Amino acid sequence: MSHKTTPDICFVQGNEACVRGALYAGLRFFAGYPITPSTEIAEHLAEQLPRAGGRFIQMEDEIASMCAVCGASLAGAKAMTATSGPGFSLKQEAIGYAVMTEIPCVVVNVQRAGPSTGLATKVAQGDVNQARWGTHGDHSIVVLTASSVQDVFNVTIEAFNIAETYRTPVILLFDEVVGHMREKLVIPPEGEIPVVQRLRTEVKPGVNYHPYLPREDGRLPMSDFGGAHRYNVTGLYHDIWGFPTENPEQVDKLIHHLVDKLENRAEKLALWKEYYVEDAEHLLISYGSSARSARHLVETRRAKGDRIGLLELQTLWPFPAQLVREKTAKAKNIFMVEMNMGQVLAQVKQVVQRPDRVFLVNSMDGQMVTPADIGKIMRVVEGRGF
Numbered sequence: 426m427s428h429k430t431t432p433d434i435c436f437v438q439g440n441e442a443c444v445r446g447a448l449y450a451g452l453r454f455f456a457g458y459p460i461t462p463s464t465e466i467a468e469h470l471a472e473q474l475p476r477a478g479g480r481f482i483q484m485e486d487e488i489a490s491m492c493a494v495c496g497a498s499l500a501g502a503k504a505m506t507a508t509s510g511p512g513f514s515l516k517q518e519a520i521g522y523a524v525m526t527e528i529p530c531v532v533v534n535v536q537r538a539g540p541s542t543g544l545a546t547k548v549a550q551g552d553v554n555q556a557r558w559g560t561h562g563d564h565s566i567v568v569l570t571a572s573s574v575q576d577v578f579n580v581t582i583e584a585f586n587i588a589e590t591y592r593t594p595v596i597l598l599f600d601e602v603v604g605h606m607r608e609k610l611v612i613p614p615e616g617e618i619p620v621v622q623r624l625r626t627e628v629k630p631g632v633n634y635h636p637y638l639p640r641e642d643g644r645l646p647m648s649d650f651g652g653a654h655r656y657n658v659t660g661l662y663h664d665i666w667g668f669p670t671e672n673p674e675q676v677d678k679l680i681h682h683l684v685d686k687l688e689n690r691a692e693k694l695a696l697w698k699e700y701y702v703e704d705a706e707h708l709l710i711s712y713g714s715s716a717r718s719a720r721h722l723v724e725t726r727r728a729k730g731d732r733i734g735l736l737e738l739q740t741l742w743p744f745p746a747q748l749v750r751e752k753t754a755k756a757k758n759i760f761m762v763e764m765n766m767g768q769v770l771a772q773v774k775q776v777v778q779r780p781d782r783v784f785l786v787n788s789m790d791g792q793m794v795t796p797a798d799i800g801k802i803m804r805v806v807e808g809r810g811f
Contacts, residue, residue, distance in 0.1 A: 433612040439603045440465035442574045442610050443533060444473060446581030447505055449612065450620055452531075453479035454502040456493035458486055458512060461545050462601040463535035466507040487512040491519035491532070498523075498530045499658060501623065501649035503585060507533035510552055511542065514559070520594055521560030522660045524683060527637070527645060529588035529623070531581070533597040535604040538791050547791030548601040550713055553768040556596045557742045563680055565687040567595045567694060568742040572716040574608035579618070580696065580739060586621040587694065591686055592645050598741060600764070602714035602793060623647060630654065637679075638665040643686060688743050695745035698737040699752065701727060705734030707803065708756035709786075710749070710773060711763060712738040715794050719762045722796040741769065746776040758806055759783045764794055 437445070443466055447455075455474055457467045467483065474481045479502070484490040490506045498504040508516060513534045523530055536552045538544035556568045567587050571577045577599065584595040626646035628634045630653040639645050648654040657667035662676045670676065687694070700723055702708065711719040716737040723735045736752050738745065753759050753773075759782060761770040767785045774780040786802045788794040 429614050432614060435610050435612070436607055437574060437610050438465060438605055438607050439571075439574050439577045439599060440535065440605065441469050442577040443507070443581050443597065443599070443604075444469040445610065445612055446578040447531070447585065448473060448477055449578075449615070449618065450582045450585035451503045451622070452505055452585070453477070454494065454497035454504040455479070455506065456482050456484050456490040456497070456504075457506045457508065458484055458490050460487075460509045460512045462537055462604050463507045463509045463512075463533060465604070466533060466535070487515035488519060491516040491523075494530050494532075495519060495523050495526070495528050496650075498528045499526075499650040501647075501652070503529075503589070503623070505531040505533065507535070509535050509537050510539045510555075513552060513555065517559040521562065521564065523594040524560065524564045524566065525660050525662075526658050527592040527683075528594065529592050530594050531584045531588055531597060532594055533599065536598065536600040538789070544791040546601070548714060548764060548793055549789070549791065550600050550715065550764040551766075551768070551789075552598060553741055553763075553765065556598050563684060565684045566742055567591075567593060567687060567740070568598050569595065569696065569740055570598045570712050571603060571739060572713055572737060573603070574606065574610050576739065577603060578610055578612065582618055582620065583696065586619070589621040589623055590644065591690075592647070593687065598713075600713045606714075625649070626654070628654065635665040636667050637663065639682070691743035691745055692747050694740055694743060695748050696739035697745065697748060698739065699735065700724075700737075701732075701734035702736055702752050703734075703755075704732055705755070706732040706757045707734075707760065708753055708758070709733070709735045709760045709762055709799065710738065710753075710769070711735065711761070712741065712769065713764075715762045715764055718794055718796050719799060722799050725796065738769070744772045744776075746772075749773055750776045750778075753777045757782065758803075760786050760799065760803060760806075762786045762794055762799055764788050
């Protein structure tokens, strides 16, 4: 990064904004495999990452890419990979390994329509539940999203900060429209946005180092693998030395640690934007490119005097239940706007006071959900006297 005191202003795709954010956050290793609609992330990093002193490598497949990211992060580098739906499916085993071994890394999934090959060049938001539950076993995960090029830049930095703070993989769940649209991007001078650095152990070489012994604040200091300390890394349940264990008490303690370190901080990890929520009689909830259509409708109807608002979620997992409960408390009707069959809708219905007043506005045909689509469902609901 340069030491400029003025911001850089550019006109870029969302995928390139992700690249700029990753470099700002200190990315030094990328491994990936091309797949539409995320390929531009790899293309830009192939050119820009070596200039920043980092390493770019195209692996033979998605599993190898995720495994390489795990290895690079353990060795001390901030690491990332990028893919789309089919490739994201192939990464799941290694994502679970990163969860179990507490490896900080960032995984970008620029969503397209599925399942299988689906509509390879079309927009969708069908990977919300896969991002949460794609890898097997009880676990927690952080999933962030964005609706604008500027927000892509910002949440990418936040993803690295969360990964380094909690020693966890973080998933950036964008979609094809956000990844490929072009908008103005303002990149602030280095240091203006806080960047969390790797917490390294202060244990001296030759002294017994416990790679999985948290400090009082819950953070786990790391030692670069292959460096000053020898230690074990395994996907099996393990003790504070990293060695496999089947001791019921240690197993129970570890799984609670992996889950609680994120789920107990759900509200702290919550990122969102809100528009006219305070007095909204009709409240829209959305995320990603769907939130752009929702905001357009809100602004249009507000200008006509309608009490309508928007809650745009940028953290999808851990699901910000308390936030959604509080923001929807005064709304007469809630409309969930997303491009799937209701994956976030199910979460909203679980936490609001009146789940019978939550209505789905969606599309699953490879086309963006439009303001007209939202308005049509709202008119049906209003016509029924709700």
